[in-house]
Amino acid sequence: MRGERIVWAxxxxxxxxxxxxxxxxxxxxRDYDGVPYSMYVENALAAFFFVSGYLFTGSGxxxxxxxxxxxxxxLRGLLLPYIIFTSALALPKAVYYGGIADLRYYALRILTGExxxxxxxxxxxxxxxxxxxxxxxxRTAVAALLMVGPVLAWRLxxxxxxxxxxxxSVIPMVYVYAGYAARASGLMAKAVPPWLSAAACLVLVxxxxxxWSYGMDMTMYTVGITSYPLFFLDTFLSLLVxxxxxxxxxxxxxxxxxxxxxxxxxxxxxxxxxxxxRAAAAFHxxxxxxxxxxxxxVYLITTALAWLVYRYLxxxxxxxxxx
Numbered sequence: 001m002r003g004e005r006i007v008w009a010x011x012x013x014x015x016x017x018x019x020x021x022x023x024x025x026x027x028x029x030r031d032y033d034g035v036p037y038s039m040y041v042e043n044a045l046a047a048f049f050f051v052s053g054y055l056f057t058g059s060g061x062x063x064x065x066x067x068x069x070x071x072x073x074x075l076r077g078l079l080l081p082y083i084i085f086t087s088a089l090a091l092p093k094a095v096y097y098g099g100i101a102d103l104r105y106y107a108l109r110i111l112t113g114e115x116x117x118x119x120x121x122x123x124x125x126x127x128x129x130x131x132x133x134x135x136x137x138x139r140t141a142v143a144a145l146l147m148v149g150p151v152l153a154w155r156l157x158x159x160x161x162x163x164x165x166x167x168x169s170v171i172p173m174v175y176v177y178a179g180y181a182a183r184a185s186g187l188m189a190k191a192v193p194p195w196l197s198a199a200a201c202l203v204l205v206x207x208x209x210x211x212w213s214y215g216m217d218m219t220m221y222t223v224g225i226t227s228y229p230l231f232f233l234d235t236f237l238s239l240l241v242x243x244x245x246x247x248x249x250x251x252x253x254x255x256x257x258x259x260x261x262x263x264x265x266x267x268x269x270x271x272x273x274x275x276x277x278r279a280a281a282a283f284h285x286x287x288x289x290x291x292x293x294x295x296x297x298v299y300l301i302t303t304a305l306a307w308l309v310y311r312y313l314x315x316x317x318x319x320x321x322x323x
Contacts, residue, residue, distance in 0.1 A: 007256060009051045011246035014259030016044035018299065020269050022291075025298050029277035030286045038211050038218035042231070043238040045118070045220050048262075049172040050239055052122060053179025054188070056129065063184050064133050071130060076318035078123045078263075084316045085267040086115035092271070113165035117221060118266060124169040125176050140181075147177035155228065171220050174232070178239075188243075197244045204237045254303065263317055264306040272302045 023041050026034035057065045090106040106115065113120030129147065136142035154170040182188050207230065211218060216226040218234065225231045258265060276298050280290060314321060 005260060006055070008243065008246040009054060010256040010259035011251050012047050012242055012259065013051055013262045014251070014255035014257070015242065015246070016047040017258050017262045017265045017269070018255070019044040020266065021273060021298055021302060022295055024269050025273040025277060025295055026291065028274045029280065029291065029294065030288070034288065034291070036212060038216060039208055042218045042220045043235055043242070045172075046175050046235040046239060047242060048118070049122070049125070049175035050179040050182075052126065053129070053176035053181075054183045056126070056176070056180050057183070063138055065130070067130065067134050071127075074123060074126050074130070078119060078126065078318075081263060081267070081317045082116060082119045082123065083110070085264075086110045089267070089271060090115070113168075116267060117165070117168050119263070120165050121169040121172055124165060125172050128169075128173070129176055129180070140184075144177065144181070147173045154223070167223055168221060171223060171225075175235070175239075178236070192240070192244050197241060200237045200240045204234065204241060207234050207237070258303065258306075261306050261310055264309045265302055268302050268305055272305070273298050276301070 019040050023035075023037070023044075026032065056070075057063065087110060090103060090110065094102040094106055109115040113124070132143050132146045136146065150170050151174055154167070210216075211230065211234070216230065217224045218231050219225065276294055277286075280286070280294055284290065309316060310319070
């Protein structure tokens with residue numbers, strides 16, 4: 001712990017945020033012709049949702065949070081930033097992609113939650129989970145059923161319903177509840193045997209090789225999943241490996257900073273990689289050899305912008321003091 005912060009959680013979110021930045025850079029720079037999504041992106045997203053569930057009840061770790069206090073926290077810490085940042089980015093997006101006339105299109109995307117699917121999904125899942133805990137109270141089986149049940153139902157209906165924010169929020173419910181359950185049960189307080197971590201890492205590598213060899217789709221966004229058993233086995237093994245690594249190894253403080261300020265990083269994770277990749281492409285044919293340098297540039301620019309936001313505009317992320 002550092003103060004009231006859980007350091008391994010900040011490290012995990014920091015590493016995951018760097019993975020998201022790299023994914024967007026590759027997508028814009030080489031038009032998705034790089035490391036496949038299924039190799040790491042769903043793992044980074046699962047980590048974000050897991051940590052969200054782990055921290056859901058706050059530093060006290062109680063089983064049922066105060067309903068009103070948590071509701072205000074979600075609205076102020078997630079919904080308010082979503083509205084502010086997606087609205088602020090709507091105009092430059094409209095100008096870049098088509099013109100001022102497209103502003104109505106972006107306004108509709110904001111209202112439907114599609115302007116930033118991850119954040120809007122996190123809002124939906126947390127609001128739903130808050131309601132679940134309020135209804136279930138301390139009845140663990142009821143809470144588990146209400147969180148996992150929608151995933152089973154969606155599996156049966158996924159080809160009959162259109163893609164929307166509800167679809168984007170179904171799979172994350174599993175990881176939010178897993179994080180919550182891991183903390184409530186005290187599971188994270190127990191040391192993981194080194195042999196178990198090594199075995200999980202080996203199995204994960206074999207799974208990734210299998211998924212890559214057969215071109216399997218493991219997309220959490222829009223729910224494009226070839227095999228649900230493999231998807232959940234992959235993501236939960238990666239959580240075991242990453243959490244253990246973040247608890248064991250010290251990382252540069254900037255990684256922890258990224259994790260503790262990841263909300264703003266996420267809002268910027270599309271625009272900064274886009275601009276950097278377009279600037280690089282104007283001077284040189286896209287090549288994998290330049291990606292490490294471009295990633296460093298993207299990371300430094302995004303970090304600087306996030307620092308400015310938290311230093312001078314903390315109210316945009318629901319804070320009244322800089323951090």
